[in-house]
Amino acid sequence: MNQSISRPGLSQNALRYRKVRDRIVEVFLLAAGLVAVFTTLAIVAILLYESSAFFEHVPLKDFLTDTMWTPLFADAHYGILPLVAGTLTTTIVALLVAVPLGTTIAIYLSEFAPHKVRETVKPILELLGAVPTVVYGYFALTMVTPFLQIFMPDLPGFNMLSAGLVIGLMIVPYVSSVSEDAMRAVPRYMREGSYAMGATRLQTALRVVVPGAFSGLAAAFILGISRAVGETMVVAIAAGMQPNLTFDPREPAATITAYIVQVSLGDLPHGSIGYQSIFAAGLVLMLITLIFNVIGFSLTRRFREAY
Amino acid sequence: MSANVAPYRNFEALRAGLIRRKMMDKVFVIIGLIVMLACLAILAILFIDLVRDGAPRFSWDFFTNFASRNAARAGILAAWVGTTLVMTVTAVCAVPVGVAAAIYLEEYAPKNWFTAVIEINVTNLAGVPSIVYGLLALGLFVYQFDLGQSIAAAGLTLALLILPIVIVATREAIRSVPNAIREAAYGLGATRWEVTKDHVLPYSTGGVLTGMILGLSRAIGETAPIITIGALSFIAFLPESPFKGEFPFISFAWLNDPFTVMPIQMFNWVSRPDQAFQSNAAAAGAILLGMTLLMNGMAIWIRYRFRKKINW
Numbered sequence: 001m002n003q004s005i006s007r008p009g010l011s012q013n014a015l016r017y018r019k020v021r022d023r024i025v026e027v028f029l030l031a032a033g034l035v036a037v038f039t040t041l042a043i044v045a046i047l048l049y050e051s052s053a054f055f056e057h058v059p060l061k062d063f064l065t066d067t068m069w070t071p072l073f074a075d076a077h078y079g080i081l082p083l084v085a086g087t088l089t090t091t092i093v094a095l096l097v098a099v100p101l102g103t104t105i106a107i108y109l110s111e112f113a114p115h116k117v118r119e120t121v122k123p124i125l126e127l128l129g130a131v132p133t134v135v136y137g138y139f140a141l142t143m144v145t146p147f148l149q150i151f152m153p154d155l156p157g158f159n160m161l162s163a164g165l166v167i168g169l170m171i172v173p174y175v176s177s178v179s180e181d182a183m184r185a186v187p188r189y190m191r192e193g194s195y196a197m198g199a200t201r202l203q204t205a206l207r208v209v210v211p212g213a214f215s216g217l218a219a220a221f222i223l224g225i226s227r228a229v230g231e232t233m234v235v236a237i238a239a240g241m242q243p244n245l246t247f248d249p250r251e252p253a254a255t256i257t258a259y260i261v262q263v264s265l266g267d268l269p270h271g272s273i274g275y276q277s278i279f280a281a282g283l284v285l286m287l288i289t290l291i292f293n294v295i296g297f298s299l300t301r302r303f304r305e306a307y
Numbered sequence: 308m309s310a311n312v313a314p315y316r317n318f319e320a321l322r323a324g325l326i327r328r329k330m331m332d333k334v335f336v337i338i339g340l341i342v343m344l345a346c347l348a349i350l351a352i353l354f355i356d357l358v359r360d361g362a363p364r365f366s367w368d369f370f371t372n373f374a375s376r377n378a379a380r381a382g383i384l385a386a387w388v389g390t391t392l393v394m395t396v397t398a399v400c401a402v403p404v405g406v407a408a409a410i411y412l413e414e415y416a417p418k419n420w421f422t423a424v425i426e427i428n429v430t431n432l433a434g435v436p437s438i439v440y441g442l443l444a445l446g447l448f449v450y451q452f453d454l455g456q457s458i459a460a461a462g463l464t465l466a467l468l469i470l471p472i473v474i475v476a477t478r479e480a481i482r483s484v485p486n487a488i489r490e491a492a493y494g495l496g497a498t499r500w501e502v503t504k505d506h507v508l509p510y511s512t513g514g515v516l517t518g519m520i521l522g523l524s525r526a527i528g529e530t531a532p533i534i535t536i537g538a539l540s541f542i543a544f545l546p547e548s549p550f551k552g553e554f555p556f557i558s559f560a561w562l563n564d565p566f567t568v569m570p571i572q573m574f575n576w577v578s579r580p581d582q583a584f585q586s587n588a589a590a591a592g593a594i595l596l597g598m599t600l601l602m603n604g605m606a607i608w609i610r611y612r613f614r615k616k617i618n619w
Contacts, residue, residue: 018498025500026415032407033416036428036474039467043439046446101342108339121343123607128350130521130603132528134570135592138577139353142360142585172346202332223434230436232531233570237577257438257531264441264535270450278535282442289436 047286050279057273063280069243069259071277072266078277080284082243086160086253087288090235093164093249094171094228099221101168102175103210106220109176110183111205122177129173137237140166145238158240158252166238167231171224178223182216183209215300222296226289232257256285354596361590369590374572381576381587383594388545389458389566390527396462396562397469397526402519404466405473412474413481414503433471440468441535449536456537458546459562464532469522476521480514481507513613517606524602528595530570538571569595 055063058078066079105125109118144162149155186209194204210217240252241262254262260278268274372382408429416422444464454460484507492502508515546564569591576588 018501022498022500026411029407029411029415032404033411033425035404035467036408036432036470037425039432039443039470040428042447043435043443046443047439050446101346104339104342105346108336108343112336112339121347123603124347124350125343127600127603128346130524130528130599131350131353132530132570132592132595132599134528134530134574134577135353135357135596138357138573138588138592141577142589143352143356169346169349200328200332202335203328205335226434226436230438232436232438233574236531237574257436260438260442261531261534264445264537267537279442279446282439285436286439289434293434 043286047279047283050276051283053271054273054276054280057276058280067245069254072263072274076273080256080281082245083254083256083259083281084284084288085245085247086235086239086243086258087229087255087285089247089249089253090160090164090167090231090239090255091225091228093161094168094231095221095224097165097168098171098175098224098228102172102220102224103179103217105172105176106179106183107205107210110180111201111209122180125173125176129170129177131170133170133231133233134237136166136170137163137234140234140238152250155250156240156252158238159250160235160239160253161249163235163237163239164228164249167228167234170231170234171227174227175220175224178220179213179217182213182220185216186212214303218296218299218303222292222299225292225296229288229292230257230285232261236261256281256288354593354600357589357593357596359589360586361588361593364586364590374567374575379583381584383569383572383591385545385567386569386572386591387594390568392458392546392561393461393465393533393566393568394523394527396459397465398519398523400463400466401469401473401522402515405470405518405522406477406515408470409474409477409481410503410508413478414499414507429471429474432467433475437468437529438531438535440464441532443467444532444536455563456565457563458566460536461533461538461566461568464536465526465529468529468532469526472522472525473515473518476518477511477515480511480518483514484510513609517610520602520606520609524599524606527602528570528599530574533568533571534574538565538567569598 063078063080065081066077067081068077068079069082070077109121113121140162141157144166145155145157145159148159148162155161183205190208190212191204194208199207235255236258239255239258241254241258242252243259244251244253246253259281263274263278266274368380369382370387371384372380373384374386375381408425412422412426412429416425441464444460444467448454448460448463449456452460454463488506488510489502492506497505546561546566573588573591573595576584576591579585
């Protein structure tokens with residue numbers, strides 16, 4: 001269009017053409033934006049549609065209270081509790097690693113580290129989050145578990161502990177990166193006020209910056225939780241795929257995600273109860289993620305600091 | 308400290324406290340450094356361990372052999388060809404749609420509830436566990452659209468998965484273009500699309516490229532959604548070649564072919580109890596990790612280059 005702009009006096013037709021073209025382009029761009037909306041709708045629709053077929057076979061009460069999950073056995077039980085327990089256990093172990101490490105790194109990078117160190121370390125830490133999860137699974141199974149077995153000789157080859165530890169390591173960059181952004185958003189005058197009162201850097205960091213950035217920290221932890229809950233390959237490789245109602249991380253157990261993988265590896269016919277059960281499991285996974293996000297959202301709202 | 312206490316009596320205590328507090332500061336710096344270095348060290352250990360375990364398998368044959376029951380003869384030919392083709396589909400689908408969505412949200416969208424819905428959706432999609440995308444693809448692409456366990460189904464799945472990454476990166480790049488540039492173009496009579504196409508987009512190239520590379524580096528390592536749609540892990544043939552000897556020289560038959568990808572091949576080898584396959588897994592993992600790190604490094608470099616080059 002550059003030539004036409006430089007030409008003085010555009011004809012009416014050319015003007016109209018440009019207007020129409022702009023309209024058409026806008027419709028295309030809007031359509032692209034709507035892909036995101038349709039994806040969400042499609043996810044919800046598919047999960048509900050296939051799960052409703054599942055719940056025609058399985059009473060909701062059994063699903064929520066039965067303590068065994070054996071949809072593929074002759075003696076089928078459909079209690080989601082063992083899978084939920086596995087998911088929560090690995091998530092808790094992961095958080096016990098990621099929250100202290102991630103927050104410490106964030107405080108260090110935001111409040112103590114020289115500019116150069118921060119600019120170098122941040123991208124490298126982000127690489128830690130970019131490693132394919134299947135590689136982390138290999139790491140958990142072939143390095144972390146044997147290492148833990150030195151201290152805990154009874155530890156089985158598949159266990160939730162090493163899977164949880166590795167997931168924790170995996171989400172450290174997410175937690176630290178979001179927390180650091182939150183802390184850096186705390187205005188400088190608050191720090192300066194604290195320094196003027198004679199506080200050291202650490203005191204300022206812990207008593208002024210961290211409380212001031214609390215809503216951002218909550219968001220970071222929630223992000224970490226969502227990652228840990230939805231993590232699949234590490235648990236599928238290192239925690240075993242046997243549903244097991246326990247909160248003891250030293251035991252092997254399947255998570256919701258590991259179950260979905262296990263079923264998908266076999267060749268289940270479309271429309272069978274086993275096929276539908278993975279959608280019910282997926283629905284529960286989405287609900288757990290949703291619950292944590294709602295908690296996070298309300299925490300963020302409640303502790304939001306306005307500067 | 309009350310006012311009637313003589314200052315000199317507290318002086319020692321004050322100084323002791325000060326020294327203690329300053330000490331704590333130093334201790335924390337050391338802890339922070341240790342934690343940070345430990346995380347970086349783990350990344351290094353991970354890489355070294357993979358390379359060391361996989362070293363015996365690195366050879367030309369490893370790249371040109373199909374998977375096999377014999378660990379020493381198994382290779383990743385089907386896997387890397389599959390990964391290349393799936394990534395092509397993903398990039399071709401995700402980049403135009405993601406960039407277009409980002410342009411809409413930044414340059415066109417009015418501020419109303421409808422735009423807010425799109426924005427919330429993009430944010431939420433970034434947090435959806437990847438395996439849920441697999442379930443979506445299984446129900447929608449594989450059975451409703453009848454694409455089967457094909458390269459097309461996998462490519463589309465991963466495209467949806469990385470769409471939020473591309474959108475967010477592109478939006479950031481577009482937002483950093485100063486308004487003065489847009490206004491100058493409008494002032495010369497350009498339409499909104501002309502402003503976008505001729506001015507905003509060229510200045511955002513760096514951000515778009517970064518988003519694309521980061522998205523693809525995420526997609527290349529994703530295993531769970533591809534397993535869910537039922538990709539086979541034992542494939543001893545290649546998809547149909549996209550290049551033909553006679554007219555029209557190009558064929559899209561490969562889109563419907565079954566396939567395997569690098570992470571699935573690695574998962575398959577990891578889950579075998581036989582020790583010999585573990586070194587295959589390590590070798591595949593090292594290649595996969597190397598590709599991911601390379602792509603991320605490239606993204607960081609591009610971001611750095613463009614940030615340095617552009618001076619508004």
